[in-house]
Amino acid sequence: MNKEKISVPRGTRDFLPHEMMRRNYIFGVIRDTFENYGYLPIETPAMENLSLLLGKYGEEGDRLLFKILNSGNFMSGVDTLNLTASQLALAVCEKGLRYDLTVPFARFVVQHRQELTFPFKRYQIQPVWRADRPQKGRYREFYQCDADVIGSNSLLNEAELVMMTDTVFSRLKMDVRIKINNRKILAGIAQLIGCEDKLTDITLALDKIDKIGLDKVNEELLSKDIPATAIDTLQPVLLLQGTNEEKIKQLKTILQHSPTGLKGIEETETLFGFFATKDLAPLARMELDVTLARGLNYYTGLIFEVESLQTAMGSIAGGGRYDNLTAVFGLPDMSGVGISFGIERIYDIWSKLNEDNTHAINQKLLALFINFGQEEVLYCLKALKRLREANISAELFPEEAKLQKQMKYANDKQIPYVILAGENEIKQQQYTVKNMRTGLQKTVSFDELITIITEK
Amino acid sequence: MNKEKISVPRGTRDFLPHEMMRRNYIFGVIRDTFENYGYLPIETPAMENLSLLLGKYGEEGDRLLFKILNSGNFMSGVDTLNLTASQLALAVCEKGLRYDLTVPFARFVVQHRQELTFPFKRYQIQPVWRADRPQKGRYREFYQCDADVIGSNSLLNEAELVMMTDTVFSRLKMDVRIKINNRKILAGIAQLIGCEDKLTDITLALDKIDKIGLDKVNEELLSKDIPATAIDTLQPVLLLQGTNEEKIKQLKTILQHSPTGLKGIEETETLFGFFATKDLAPLARMELDVTLARGLNYYTGLIFEVESLQTAMGSIAGGGRYDNLTAVFGLPDMSGVGISFGIERIYDIWSKLNEDNTHAINQKLLALFINFGQEEVLYCLKALKRLREANISAELFPEEAKLQKQMKYANDKQIPYVILAGENEIKQQQYTVKNMRTGLQKTVSFDELITIITEK
Numbered sequence: 028m029n030k031e032k033i034s035v036p037r038g039t040r041d042f043l044p045h046e047m048m049r050r051n052y053i054f055g056v057i058r059d060t061f062e063n064y065g066y067l068p069i070e071t072p073a074m075e076n077l078s079l080l081l082g083k084y085g086e087e088g089d090r091l092l093f094k095i096l097n098s099g100n101f102m103s104g105v106d107t108l109n110l111t112a113s114q115l116a117l118a119v120c121e122k123g124l125r126y127d128l129t130v131p132f133a134r135f136v137v138q139h140r141q142e143l144t145f146p147f148k149r150y151q152i153q154p155v156w157r158a159d160r161p162q163k164g165r166y167r168e169f170y171q172c173d174a175d176v177i178g179s180n181s182l183l184n185e186a187e188l189v190m191m192t193d194t195v196f197s198r199l200k201m202d203v204r205i206k207i208n209n210r211k212i213l214a215g216i217a218q219l220i221g222c223e224d225k226l227t228d229i230t231l232a233l234d235k236i237d238k239i240g241l242d243k244v245n246e247e248l249l250s251k252d253i254p255a256t257a258i259d260t261l262q263p264v265l266l267l268q269g270t271n272e273e274k275i276k277q278l279k280t281i282l283q284h285s286p287t288g289l290k291g292i293e294e295t296e297t298l299f300g301f302f303a304t305k306d307l308a309p310l311a312r313m314e315l316d317v318t319l320a321r322g323l324n325y326y327t328g329l330i331f332e333v334e335s336l337q338t339a340m341g342s343i344a345g346g347g348r349y350d351n352l353t354a355v356f357g358l359p360d361m362s363g364v365g366i367s368f369g370i371e372r373i374y375d376i377w378s379k380l381n382e383d384n385t386h387a388i389n390q391k392l393l394a395l396f397i398n399f400g401q402e403e404v405l406y407c408l409k410a411l412k413r414l415r416e417a418n419i420s421a422e423l424f425p426e427e428a429k430l431q432k433q434m435k436y437a438n439d440k441q442i443p444y445v446i447l448a449g450e451n452e453i454k455q456q457q458y459t460v461k462n463m464r465t466g467l468q469k470t471v472s473f474d475e476l477i478t479i480i481t482e483k
Numbered sequence: 484m485n486k487e488k489i490s491v492p493r494g495t496r497d498f499l500p501h502e503m504m505r506r507n508y509i510f511g512v513i514r515d516t517f518e519n520y521g522y523l524p525i526e527t528p529a530m531e532n533l534s535l536l537l538g539k540y541g542e543e544g545d546r547l548l549f550k551i552l553n554s555g556n557f558m559s560g561v562d563t564l565n566l567t568a569s570q571l572a573l574a575v576c577e578k579g580l581r582y583d584l585t586v587p588f589a590r591f592v593v594q595h596r597q598e599l600t601f602p603f604k605r606y607q608i609q610p611v612w613r614a615d616r617p618q619k620g621r622y623r624e625f626y627q628c629d630a631d632v633i634g635s636n637s638l639l640n641e642a643e644l645v646m647m648t649d650t651v652f653s654r655l656k657m658d659v660r661i662k663i664n665n666r667k668i669l670a671g672i673a674q675l676i677g678c679e680d681k682l683t684d685i686t687l688a689l690d691k692i693d694k695i696g697l698d699k700v701n702e703e704l705l706s707k708d709i710p711a712t713a714i715d716t717l718q719p720v721l722l723l724q725g726t727n728e729e730k731i732k733q734l735k736t737i738l739q740h741s742p743t744g745l746k747g748i749e750e751t752e753t754l755f756g757f758f759a760t761k762d763l764a765p766l767a768r769m770e771l772d773v774t775l776a777r778g779l780n781y782y783t784g785l786i787f788e789v790e791s792l793q794t795a796m797g798s799i800a801g802g803g804r805y806d807n808l809t810a811v812f813g814l815p816d817m818s819g820v821g822i823s824f825g826i827e828r829i830y831d832i833w834s835k836l837n838e839d840n841t842h843a844i845n846q847k848l849l850a851l852f853i854n855f856g857q858e859e860v861l862y863c864l865k866a867l868k869r870l871r872e873a874n875i876s877a878e879l880f881p882e883e884a885k886l887q888k889q890m891k892y893a894n895d896k897q898i899p900y901v902i903l904a905g906e907n908e909i910k911q912q913q914y915t916v917k918n919m920r921t922g923l924q925k926t927v928s929f930d931e932l933i934t935i936i937t938e939k
Contacts, residue, residue: 032534033594033812036578039528041591043598044605047524062847063871065878067896068503072495072624073529073580073610074549078488094552096576098614100568107563112556119575120552122492124529135497138489142499144895146881149500154529158554168528181881183860190864194871306865356489391518404639408646409762415519415650422521425602425637439600440523 038159038167049381052389053374054152056198057172061150064191066174069149071131073156077123083130083355089113091158093167094120124156128173128367129352136177137356145178152370164375175365177352182294184364185329185348186301192333192344192366193309199377202336203311203343208319209295209329210347212278215288216264216317219281220257228253230320233265237318237341241265264317271299271315278317294329325349329364338376344368393480394421394444394460395437397430406453407446410473419481421446437463444480494615494623505837508845509830510608512654513628517606520647522630525605527587529612533579539586539811545569547614549623550576580612584629584823585808592633593812601634608826620831631821633808638750640820641785641804642757648789648800648822649765655833658792659767659799664775665751665785666803668734671744672720672773675737676713684709686776689721693774693797697721720773727755727771734773750785781805785820794832800824849936850877850900850916851893853886862909863902866929875937877902893919900936 035041042050058068074095081089094116105118125131128151136147152172161167174191176184189205196203213233217226228251232244239247244265248258264281267274275296282288295315302308311333321330328348335343346366353361394414396407407423414421424433437445447459447468458476461468471479491497498506514524530551537545550572561574581587584607592603608628617623630647632640645661652659669689673682684707688700695703700721704714720737723730731752738744751771758764767789777786784804791799802822809817850870852863863879870877880889893901903915903924914932917924927935 032532033590034532035528035594036530036532039530041528041595042524042526043595044523044525047526051524059874060871063874063876065848065851065876065896067500067848068498068507069500070498070503072491072497073612074492074495074624076488076490076492090554093554095580096550096552096572098546098549102563102568102571107558112558115558116552124551134489138491139497139499144892146892148878156529168530176881179881183854183879183881186864187879187881190868301861301864304861307861307868392521392523395521398639405757405760405763408642408757412646412763415516418515418519420519420521422604423639423643425632425635425639425643436600436602440521 036167038161038165040166040168048389049378050374053199053370053377054170054172057195057368057370058150058152060191060195060198061174063194064148064174064187066148066150066176069132069135069151070153071125071128071135071151073124073154074122075125075131075134077117077121079134079356080123080126080130081117084126088126092126093124093156093158095122095124097121125153126157127155128153128171129365132173132175133352133356136361137353137358140358146176146184147178148174148176150174164372166371169371172368172370173365175363177361177363177365180362182297182329183301185298185331188346188364188366189298189302189309189313189331190307192331193311195344195368196333197310199373201373201377201380203333204336205309205311205313206316206319206332206334207295207298207313207329208316208331209291210326211287211291211294211328212282212317213291213320215282215285215291216261218285218288219264220253220260222253222257225251225253227324230324231322233318234320234322236265267317271313274315274317275299291328298329321345321347325352327351331366335376337380340372340376342369343372343376390441390443391420392422392440392442393419394446395433395440395442396421396423396446396448397433398424398427399447399449400427403448403453406448410446410448410458410476413473414477417477419477421480446476492623494617494621496622496624504845505834506830509655509826509833510626510628513651513824513826514606514608516647516651516654517630519650520604520630520643522604522606522632525588525591525607526609527581527584527591527607529580529610530578531581531587531590533573533577535590536579536582536586537573540582544582548582549580549612549614551578551580553577581609582613583611584609584627585821588629588631589808589812592817593809593814596814602632602640603634604630604632606630620828622827625827628824628826629821631819633817633819633821636818638753638785639757641754641787644802644820644822645754645758645765645769645787646763648787649767651800651824652789653766655829657829657833657836660790660792661765661767661769662772662775662788662790663751663754663769663785664772664787665747666782667743667747667750667784668738668773669747669776671738671741671747672717674741674744675720676709676716678709678713681707681709683780686780687778689774690776690778692721723773727769730771730773731755747784754785777801777803781808783807787822791832793836796828796832798825799828799832846897846899847876848878848896848898849875850902851889851896851898852877852879852902852904853889854880854883855903855905856883859904859909862904866902866904866914866932869929870933873933875933877936902932 080092097119101119154168155171156168213230214226217223217229232247236244245258278292319332326347327350330347332342332345348364350362352363411421411423443463445461452458457470459468459470460476460479536548553575557575610624610626612624669686670682673679673685688703692700701714734748775788782803783806786803788798788801804820806818808819867877867879899919901917908914913926915924915926916932916935
């Protein structure tokens with residue numbers, strides 16, 4: 028085989044042990060937090076029926092779905108001449124790789140609704156696949172990490188998601204800002220300027236204000252046939268300033284004639300109300316941002332998005348309330364609210380913040396026993412067995428190699444302690460343990476050995 | 484959308500929370516054990532270049548690979564008329580879903596050899612995909628779970644894998660038998676009967692002895708043009724009986740003229756030697772079984788396989804020594820040894836054995852706070868926050884629903900404690916906690932609450 032071909036497909040990655048240890052640490056923090064909040068895990072298959080995925084992500088999404096060729100004689104009965112490439116793709120592919128976790132989750136809820144306890148709180152951490160053009164930070168295979176509660180209208184769910192988000196980032200020691208808005212406020216604004224039918228265009232334009240600035244947003248609104256007078260009316264909303272309370276007060280005036288807008292303000296006030304006392308205030312700053320729209324058009328109520336204050340990287344988590352996720356699969360009136368953590372970005376930021384101490388984090392392997400030959404091996408194996416029974420990770424170098432080679436192995440694997448047991452140690456039923464960081468060594472009993480290597 | 488279509492593709496599965504909790508428990512035991520033994524995690528992409536996968540799993544394997552349609556105008560320049568279906572498939576697909584973890588691991592080692600520390604000990608737990616005909620217990624998407632050490636010839640690696648296997652099944656409280664053989668013994672036997680060129684046919688036939696019996700194995704050998712006299716010579720080997728020591732002694736006589744066979748016996752004796760003392764003896768019975776062949780032809784030394792003694796389900800784990808896994812990718816002379824746990828089967832057996840107590844296992848969610856309205860909610864949220872800071876999983880029912888509905892939710896989710904806090908409790912800064920198993924309830928302080936709900 029040609030050596031050039033020894034690689035992964037474009038846009039996909041291998042994860043080496045030192046990367047996996049960091050990823051597992053971050054995923055573990057998020058998973059533990061989800062479980063602390065009563066969210067339970069589910070998994071869905073990598074493949075879904077293509078008929079179920081198509082039309083859910085817009086035209087571009089349909090194009091970016093990875094399609095799986097039917098098995099067997101897949102061309103039988105397919106008329107290649109009269110079909111376009113995309114029609115042909117559907118003729119020879121029944122299945123596709125999941126594009127996100129949301130559509131599979133909606134399908135899951137509808138399919139299993141008789142088996143689930145509602146309100147149903149689930150989390151899901153699995154890879155998704157998109158045939159996007161690969162570029163820095165954008166992959167064709169990446170993990171998504173979602174938590175949703177479905178079957179409850181209560182705003183307490185939103186409050187819990189905000190608390191959970193705050194817990195995740197404080198456990199990861201990352202400084203973030205949580206931006207809050209409400210689709211009903213956006214709908215009220217669209218009403219205010221007489222453009223209710225343009226809500227999607229308006230939210231898509233607003234969503235870009237951080238990236239392209241106010242002027243370009245105004246240009247875009249104009250290009251979407253929103254009248255200049257309407258855009259003028261919109262400016263005070265876009266320029267809203269002050270504390271959250273001040274913004275809410277101004278919005279109440281601006282949107283006084285829009286029942287939907289007022290409902291949105293009320294919900295937003297309720298949400299902030301949960302965090303009004305010192306006991307329940309989140310560590311992260313929460314900020315009402317009426318330009319926050321979030322691209323997905325299935326949101327219907329409160330929406331939120333998280334930004335890192337340490338690295339400019341855009342949204343690293345976000346979510347909101349949706350009222351009709353499962354309706355497309357025949358189950359209407361199931362209100363839900365969810366959050367998605369951008370764990371690939373979180374991993375990138377966290378890794379950079381912890382560049383210097385990543386090795387220590389999640390290092391479970393505490394000791395390497397040096398291999399001095401057959402008799403010593405049997406002595407070490409007995410100690411190893413006892414350590415492992417005590418759930419302490421350790422290993423024995425498999426070959427009677429030069430000491431230098433064995434020490435290099437311990438160094439490369441960042442193992443903090445090396446244990447040397449030769450003739451003398453065996454005679455005394457002791458172990459010489461060397462701290463790889465300080466270089467100090469000490470000859471001790473088995474019980475002392477455990478104390479030393481498990482010391483924090 | 485048609486309701487009939489709300490389902491997963493044939494041969495794939497959703498996992499519900501109660502299933503995930505059991506799977507995560509089992510996967511966690513295996514993962515912890517791997518890490519206790521110094522194996523580190525890696526992950527590889529779901530997709531590999533098809534050129535890399537093809538030809539590695541035999542003709543049937545090639546057929547069972549899931550192929551991913553190229554993006555864009557995939558038919559451009561493809562001559563549909565002059566190609567067979569399988570040629571056409573390769574013309575329109577560059578990528579395939581991984582079929583196992585072994586070939587991706589070999590590719591990984593070759594690609595990253597400059598970044599790895601050898602001997603390299605890795606584990607990998609990820610799904611694989613096969614376009615097999617789905618049937619009971621056979622899925623098109625299933626997890627594999629492999630641990631390998633590559634770059635070391637030492638038999639200590641084999642011994643560690645046996646110890647690790649023993650640890651996994653003893654932690655899972657599953658009774659198993661570990662069958663051991665050596666490909667060199669099988670090669671010696673082929674020499675003995677003058678059929679060295681038929682080693683693959685012989686091992687494939689021997690591999691079936693447990694399933695189809697001695698007579699049918701003899702028939703199959705005959706059908707592979709192995710002379711009747713050779714099959715006669717083979718019978719004492721197939722009928723070998725006694726303890727491991729007795730079998731080894733007999734084999735030494737039978738294979739006395741085969742240097743390869745004697746080498747295989749020596750390695751096998753060395754392996755058993757590690758477990759000769761009481762301190763190091765495994766809990767599971769280890770048994771030399773010369774009819775054990777294992778289907779994969781890349782094994783070159785010791786091989787082993789694990790069977791459940793509680794459920795007849797065939798092999799639930801197995802592995803062995805291979806000398807040339809990476810040679811196909813241009814890296815020769817990398818000896819390795821590995822084990823693969825059949826975690827889907829292990830899950831089935833374990834779940835059956837633990838049918839009655841699965842709910843208690845891995846139940847992290849300890850308490851549900853009843854929702855009595857806005858003021859009570861704020862009181863409960865404060866307690867909840869403190870519980871979660873102490874890493875205790877608990878939740879608050881999101882709606883002020885009827886008590887009965889909230890209690891049913893706790894029951895359905897198998898939450899062991901329900902906490903009720905109304906006007907009186909708030910006045911006293913207390914909590915009424917109800918044990919859902921016994922029905923007993925008690926009004927206590929926050930500290931007592933923690934003690935009660937975290938009690939084992």
